[in-house]
Amino acid sequence: MPTDRLTQATAKNGDAAVVLVADDDVVHRLLMRESLEVAGFIVHEAGDGLEALDLLDRLHPELMFLDAMMPRVDGFAACVETRKRPHGAHVPVLMVTGLDDVSSIDRAYQAGATDFITKPINWPLFNHRARFLLRFGRTQRALHEAMEKAEAASRAKTEFLATMSHELRTPLNAIIGFSEVLKRELLGPLGQDRYREYAKDINESGAHLLSLISDILEYSKSESGKLRLVESEVDLNQMVANVIRQQGPRAEVAGISLHRDGMEQPIRIRGDERKLRQVLMNLVSNAVKFTPMGGEVRVGLARDDDGHVLLRVIDTGIGIAAEDMPKVFTAFGQIDNAWSRRYEGTGLGIPLAKAMIELHDGTLTIASNVGSGTIVTVKLPRERVLRGNLRLAATSG
């Protein structure tokens, strides 16, 4: 191996690509080397597949030529092995085959070769081929690295959100707990009415902040696929009644009529009660939030013709424009305009609700008209419905 010439080439061209040429025919190897060196490549030679793999590990070439037929380890086997090695997974590999050997071209691609060239080599085109593949390989590697970076950044972000949310919850619990003690004057009177008001404000703001942080934590869990269902028997009828009762006072203060839509339906399903409840609470509280005074919010529970469960929240609120709909389903995507800026929230409610319903193999869809209202439909598959609902209802009623 003429090392002096090699170091010369490296010194001359710091950015030159290292190319590996594996061929058992010394004449052919010499011609390839010369051709490639004239084009500015730094060339290393291997006499068979085994030597090629050894050089691959040591030199990390940017381009490889593998002769299909070589003693010991042939080009196909070397190519398969190349793809398994850390530096070989994405390096462009050109298989050199006989012109008359169509089956080996097929084998070359199966072995993971990027492309093939046939012997005798068309020398004037050979360097262009090498240059093209080098460019291709570099582009692919850049793309691959960018993707890995993006994935790592996304993982780091999710991890950060989860950690932060957890850390923030600890002091918040102290704030909520002690303000509760103050608000209720458990250790004695506060004296001033304003102090009592402040304690109440601290307590409520703390609770609100806690719910936002919980949303973020749940969302980051759902993004990293760590959200799991804890399944049990869920009485949806009771859940709807419960949520309406809980949100009633808020609706009343806002001058909105909140009630059931249609008849009560005894439906029991298999699901995660806490998550389903959180979804319904979120949808109803959203509906109340975005409905002006004098409007109404209805919650419907029914089964469709195919037996799937439909849970609907219908409001007469401000509605969502078609062009804003994608944002509603995007995390932190609360529509940013003068109208909605006064509505507090993380913008996580709908993405989180959707993730939780999809975890139940269901769907969450939104139909809306600006100015006239929104209908959110949660559909849960009939496979989740527990048998004996009707009989249970009949015997208990």
Next chain:
Amino acid sequence: MPNEPIDVGDALDKATIDYLRSLRRGDGPSVLERAIDMYLENAPAALEELRRSIAGGDASAVWRIAHGLKSSSASLGARQLAQHVGEMEGRARQNDLAEADSRFFSIEAEFKKVSMALRETLREEKDKCRQIA
């Protein structure tokens, strides 16, 4: 036909030789020189091995040797020779050595032409180098 000169005119593809000649750079022996030297050094031994393998009926050895000889002959533009050797390679691959003896005969004859043509080319190349120097 003792003194009749062998016609080597079409033994080598001119375009291939011209290309190899064009790869010249720097000082020292040119690429074409080194390639021809390498070929003339290795091919006779391969040919001898090929003869022995045919005599021994070792089809897989014939296949392997013929494949290498075909490749290097084609590299230097010896198309006719490469084609002959390629045919032998193809048959040996099918484990067929039936007409290998007569095929070997024509391979040997063609090789004689090729090596004469290569020597001639080598001489021209060296003359040219000397002129340039």
